Amino acid sequence: MLTDRQFFLIAVILYGLSLLYSIFLWRRGFREDNRLNYLLLAAGAGFHSVAMFKRGFSLERCPVTNLYEAMTFIAWTLVATYLVIGVWRRLRFLGAFASPLLFAIGVFSLMPGLDVKAATPQFTGGLLSLHATLILLGYGGFALSCVAGIMYLTQEHDLKFHKMRAVLSLLPPIQRLEVVTSQALLVGFALFTAGLALSPMIMRPRAPGAPLVDPLIIWSILVWAIYLGLIVMRTGFARGGRRFAWGAVGTFSFVLLTFWGFYLLSGVHNP
Secondary structure (H helix, E strand, O other), X not given: OOOHHHHHHHHHHHHHHHHHHHHHHHHOOOOOOOHHHHHHHHHHHHHHHHHHHHHHHHHOOOOOOOHHHHHHHHHHHHHHHHHHHOOOHHHOOHXXXXXXHHHHHHHHHOOOOOOOOOOOOOOOOHHHHHHHHHHHHHHHHHHHHHHHHHHHHXXXXXXXXXXXXXXXXXXXXXXXXXXXXXXXXXXXXXXXXXXXXXXXXXXXXXXXXXXXXXXXXXXXXXXXXXXXXXXXHHHOOOOOOHHHHHHHHHHHHHHHHHHHHHHHHOXXXXX
Protein backbone atom coordinates (compact mmCIF):
# COMPACT_ATOMS: atom_id res chain seq x y z
CA MET A 1 0.00 0.00 0.00
CA LEU A 2 1.30 3.43 -0.92
CA THR A 3 2.20 5.89 1.82
CA ASP A 4 0.66 9.35 2.04
CA ARG A 5 3.85 10.95 0.67
CA GLN A 6 3.79 8.60 -2.33
CA PHE A 7 0.19 9.54 -3.03
CA PHE A 8 1.20 13.19 -2.84
CA LEU A 9 4.13 12.56 -5.20
CA ILE A 10 1.70 11.16 -7.80
CA ALA A 11 -0.43 14.29 -7.34
CA VAL A 12 2.60 16.52 -7.95
CA ILE A 13 3.45 14.57 -11.13
CA LEU A 14 -0.11 15.16 -12.38
CA TYR A 15 0.20 18.85 -11.52
CA GLY A 16 3.41 18.86 -13.55
CA LEU A 17 1.59 17.32 -16.55
CA SER A 18 -1.07 19.99 -16.15
CA LEU A 19 1.69 22.62 -16.21
CA LEU A 20 3.05 21.21 -19.49
CA TYR A 21 -0.42 21.26 -21.03
CA SER A 22 -0.91 24.81 -19.74
CA ILE A 23 2.19 25.90 -21.66
CA PHE A 24 0.51 24.54 -24.79
CA LEU A 25 -2.64 26.56 -23.95
CA TRP A 26 -0.55 29.72 -23.42
CA ARG A 27 1.25 29.26 -26.75
CA ARG A 28 -2.09 28.80 -28.51
CA GLY A 29 -3.40 32.03 -27.00
CA PHE A 30 -6.00 30.14 -24.93
CA ARG A 31 -7.99 29.31 -28.06
CA GLU A 32 -8.05 25.57 -27.28
CA ASP A 33 -10.47 23.75 -25.00
CA ASN A 34 -9.04 23.18 -21.52
CA ARG A 35 -11.13 20.18 -20.45
CA LEU A 36 -8.04 17.96 -20.40
CA ASN A 37 -6.33 20.37 -18.02
CA TYR A 38 -9.32 20.27 -15.69
CA LEU A 39 -9.26 16.45 -15.70
CA LEU A 40 -5.52 16.38 -14.96
CA LEU A 41 -5.98 18.71 -11.98
CA ALA A 42 -9.01 16.70 -10.81
CA ALA A 43 -6.96 13.50 -10.90
CA GLY A 44 -4.13 15.22 -9.04
CA ALA A 45 -6.60 16.51 -6.46
CA GLY A 46 -7.88 12.96 -5.96
CA PHE A 47 -4.43 11.60 -5.08
CA HIS A 48 -3.73 14.74 -3.06
CA SER A 49 -6.91 14.24 -1.03
CA VAL A 50 -6.03 10.61 -0.30
CA ALA A 51 -2.61 11.75 0.93
CA MET A 52 -4.21 14.37 3.19
CA PHE A 53 -6.76 11.96 4.65
CA LYS A 54 -4.18 9.22 5.24
CA ARG A 55 -1.93 11.66 7.09
CA GLY A 56 -4.86 13.09 9.07
CA PHE A 57 -6.10 9.66 10.19
CA SER A 58 -2.59 8.64 11.20
CA LEU A 59 -2.26 11.78 13.37
CA GLU A 60 -5.91 11.68 14.51
CA ARG A 61 -6.16 15.43 13.92
CA CYS A 62 -5.78 18.09 11.24
CA PRO A 63 -2.50 17.34 9.36
CA VAL A 64 -0.71 20.64 9.96
CA THR A 65 2.04 19.63 12.38
CA ASN A 66 5.02 20.66 10.23
CA LEU A 67 5.97 22.72 7.18
CA TYR A 68 5.40 19.86 4.71
CA GLU A 69 1.84 19.38 5.92
CA ALA A 70 1.12 23.12 6.00
CA MET A 71 2.27 23.61 2.40
CA THR A 72 0.37 20.57 1.12
CA PHE A 73 -2.77 21.83 2.88
CA ILE A 74 -2.48 25.23 1.14
CA ALA A 75 -2.05 23.53 -2.25
CA TRP A 76 -5.01 21.21 -1.56
CA THR A 77 -7.20 24.19 -0.68
CA LEU A 78 -6.25 25.91 -3.92
CA VAL A 79 -6.92 22.92 -6.17
CA ALA A 80 -10.18 22.02 -4.41
CA THR A 81 -11.48 25.57 -4.77
CA TYR A 82 -10.46 25.62 -8.43
CA LEU A 83 -12.34 22.38 -9.14
CA VAL A 84 -15.53 23.94 -7.78
CA ILE A 85 -15.09 27.19 -9.72
CA GLY A 86 -13.93 25.31 -12.82
CA VAL A 87 -17.38 23.80 -13.24
CA TRP A 88 -18.15 27.09 -15.03
CA ARG A 89 -16.46 26.72 -18.42
CA ARG A 90 -15.51 30.39 -18.71
CA LEU A 91 -13.55 30.21 -15.44
CA ARG A 92 -11.94 26.85 -16.15
CA PHE A 93 -8.82 28.52 -17.52
CA LEU A 94 -7.87 29.41 -13.94
CA GLY A 95 -6.31 25.94 -13.94
CA ALA A 96 -3.74 26.95 -16.55
CA PHE A 97 -2.50 29.61 -14.13
CA ALA A 98 -2.97 27.53 -10.97
CA SER A 99 -0.96 24.50 -12.15
CA PRO A 100 2.47 26.25 -12.04
CA LEU A 101 1.73 27.35 -8.47
CA LEU A 102 0.52 23.89 -7.46
CA PHE A 103 3.57 22.23 -9.01
CA ALA A 104 5.98 24.68 -7.37
CA ILE A 105 4.41 24.21 -3.93
CA GLY A 106 4.41 20.45 -4.43
CA VAL A 107 8.09 20.26 -5.40
CA PHE A 108 9.04 22.51 -2.47
CA SER A 109 6.96 20.43 -0.03
CA LEU A 110 8.74 17.24 -1.07
CA MET A 111 12.16 18.66 -0.24
CA PRO A 112 14.02 16.55 2.36
CA GLY A 113 13.87 17.80 5.92
CA LEU A 114 10.46 19.51 5.83
CA ASP A 115 8.40 16.52 6.95
CA VAL A 116 9.77 16.36 10.49
CA LYS A 117 7.71 14.77 13.25
CA ALA A 118 7.74 16.83 16.44
CA ALA A 119 8.83 14.91 19.51
CA THR A 120 6.26 16.59 21.74
CA PRO A 121 3.45 18.60 20.12
CA GLN A 122 3.07 22.05 21.66
CA PHE A 123 -0.69 21.87 21.82
CA THR A 124 -3.56 19.69 20.67
CA GLY A 125 -7.31 19.85 20.54
CA GLY A 126 -10.20 21.07 18.47
CA LEU A 127 -9.33 24.76 18.74
CA LEU A 128 -5.86 24.13 17.30
CA SER A 129 -7.32 22.23 14.34
CA LEU A 130 -9.88 24.98 13.76
CA HIS A 131 -7.19 27.69 14.01
CA ALA A 132 -4.87 25.92 11.57
CA THR A 133 -7.68 25.05 9.15
CA LEU A 134 -9.01 28.61 9.00
CA ILE A 135 -5.54 30.09 8.52
CA LEU A 136 -4.63 27.68 5.72
CA LEU A 137 -8.02 28.03 4.03
CA GLY A 138 -7.35 31.76 4.10
CA TYR A 139 -4.05 31.18 2.31
CA GLY A 140 -5.97 29.12 -0.25
CA GLY A 141 -8.27 32.08 -0.88
CA PHE A 142 -5.26 34.37 -1.26
CA ALA A 143 -3.70 31.89 -3.70
CA LEU A 144 -6.84 31.81 -5.85
CA SER A 145 -6.95 35.62 -5.80
CA CYS A 146 -3.34 35.64 -7.01
CA VAL A 147 -4.16 33.24 -9.84
CA ALA A 148 -7.16 35.31 -10.94
CA GLY A 149 -4.99 38.43 -10.73
CA ILE A 150 -2.44 36.88 -13.10
CA MET A 151 -5.26 36.04 -15.52
CA TYR A 152 -6.51 39.62 -15.26
CA LEU A 153 -3.07 41.05 -16.06
CA THR A 154 -2.64 38.61 -18.97
CA GLN A 155 -5.98 39.55 -20.49
CA GLU A 156 -5.33 43.26 -19.93
CA HIS A 157 -1.94 42.97 -21.65
CA ASP A 158 -3.51 41.18 -24.62
CA LEU A 159 -6.27 43.77 -24.90
CA LYS A 160 -3.65 46.52 -24.95
CA PHE A 161 -1.07 45.00 -27.30
CA HIS A 162 -2.67 41.92 -28.96
CA LYS A 163 -6.29 42.85 -29.49
CA MET A 164 -6.99 40.05 -31.97
CA ARG A 165 -5.54 37.41 -29.64
CA ALA A 166 -7.67 38.77 -26.79
CA VAL A 167 -10.81 38.60 -28.96
CA LEU A 168 -10.13 35.01 -30.05
CA SER A 169 -9.13 33.91 -26.54
CA LEU A 170 -11.53 31.81 -24.47
CA LEU A 171 -10.46 33.59 -21.28
CA PRO A 172 -13.26 35.21 -19.23
CA PRO A 173 -13.98 38.94 -19.67
CA ILE A 174 -11.61 41.18 -17.75
CA GLN A 175 -14.47 42.51 -15.60
CA ARG A 176 -15.31 38.99 -14.41
CA LEU A 177 -11.68 38.30 -13.59
CA GLU A 178 -11.57 41.46 -11.49
CA VAL A 179 -14.63 40.26 -9.54
CA VAL A 180 -13.09 36.79 -8.96
CA THR A 181 -9.82 38.37 -7.78
CA SER A 182 -11.65 40.62 -5.35
CA GLN A 183 -14.08 38.03 -3.98
CA ALA A 184 -11.42 35.35 -3.50
CA LEU A 185 -9.28 37.84 -1.60
CA LEU A 186 -12.22 38.89 0.62
CA VAL A 187 -13.08 35.26 1.46
CA GLY A 188 -9.43 34.49 2.18
CA PHE A 189 -9.14 37.57 4.38
CA ALA A 190 -12.26 36.64 6.39
CA LEU A 191 -10.98 33.09 7.00
CA PHE A 192 -7.47 34.32 7.82
CA THR A 193 -8.84 36.90 10.28
CA ALA A 194 -10.98 34.29 12.04
CA GLY A 195 -8.02 31.92 12.36
CA LEU A 196 -5.73 34.67 13.60
CA ALA A 197 -8.31 35.70 16.20
CA LEU A 198 -8.09 32.22 17.73
CA SER A 199 -4.32 32.49 18.30
CA PRO A 200 -4.52 33.85 21.90
CA MET A 201 -6.88 31.02 22.86
CA ILE A 202 -4.45 28.23 21.94
CA MET A 203 -1.14 29.75 23.06
CA ARG A 204 0.59 28.21 26.04
CA PRO A 205 2.46 30.27 28.66
CA ARG A 206 5.80 31.53 27.37
CA ALA A 207 8.76 29.34 28.26
CA PRO A 208 11.75 30.97 30.01
CA GLY A 209 14.05 32.59 27.46
CA ALA A 210 11.51 32.36 24.64
CA PRO A 211 10.72 35.44 22.51
CA LEU A 212 7.93 37.68 23.82
CA VAL A 213 5.95 37.13 20.63
CA ASP A 214 6.30 34.20 18.23
CA PRO A 215 7.93 35.30 14.91
CA LEU A 216 5.23 33.61 12.84
CA ILE A 217 2.51 35.56 14.65
CA ILE A 218 4.30 38.86 13.97
CA TRP A 219 4.61 37.87 10.30
CA SER A 220 0.92 36.85 10.17
CA ILE A 221 -0.17 40.22 11.56
CA LEU A 222 1.97 41.93 8.89
CA VAL A 223 0.33 39.82 6.16
CA TRP A 224 -3.12 40.62 7.61
CA ALA A 225 -2.33 44.36 7.54
CA ILE A 226 -1.13 44.21 3.92
CA TYR A 227 -4.28 42.43 2.78
CA LEU A 228 -6.41 44.88 4.75
CA GLY A 229 -4.67 47.66 2.84
CA LEU A 230 -5.53 45.92 -0.45
CA ILE A 231 -9.19 45.68 0.56
CA VAL A 232 -9.25 49.37 1.47
CA MET A 233 -7.65 50.15 -1.90
CA ARG A 234 -10.26 48.02 -3.69
CA THR A 235 -13.25 49.58 -1.94
CA GLY A 236 -11.82 53.08 -1.68
CA PHE A 237 -10.02 55.33 -4.09
CA ALA A 238 -8.62 52.76 -6.53
CA ARG A 239 -11.75 50.69 -7.25
CA GLY A 240 -9.74 47.65 -8.28
CA GLY A 241 -8.15 47.40 -11.70
CA ARG A 242 -4.54 46.79 -12.61
CA ARG A 243 -3.05 48.02 -9.32
CA PHE A 244 -5.31 45.76 -7.30
CA ALA A 245 -4.41 42.75 -9.46
CA TRP A 246 -0.70 43.48 -9.02
CA GLY A 247 -1.30 43.84 -5.28
CA ALA A 248 -2.98 40.42 -5.08
CA VAL A 249 -0.17 38.79 -7.07
CA GLY A 250 2.66 40.58 -5.28
CA THR A 251 1.33 40.01 -1.77
CA PHE A 252 0.82 36.29 -2.25
CA SER A 253 4.27 36.03 -3.81
CA PHE A 254 5.61 37.64 -0.64
CA VAL A 255 3.64 35.09 1.43
CA LEU A 256 5.09 32.16 -0.51
CA LEU A 257 8.66 33.47 -0.33
CA THR A 258 8.62 34.21 3.41
CA PHE A 259 6.11 31.82 5.03
CA TRP A 260 8.48 28.87 5.23
CA GLY A 261 11.27 30.95 6.80
CA PHE A 262 9.11 32.35 9.60
CA TYR A 263 7.53 28.92 10.13
CA LEU A 264 10.97 27.43 10.73
CA LEU A 265 11.84 30.30 13.10
CA SER A 266 8.69 29.70 15.14
CA GLY A 267 9.26 27.88 18.41
CA VAL A 268 5.51 27.24 18.73
CA HIS A 269 4.61 26.06 15.25
CA ASN A 270 7.94 24.32 14.61
CA PRO A 271 8.99 22.93 18.02
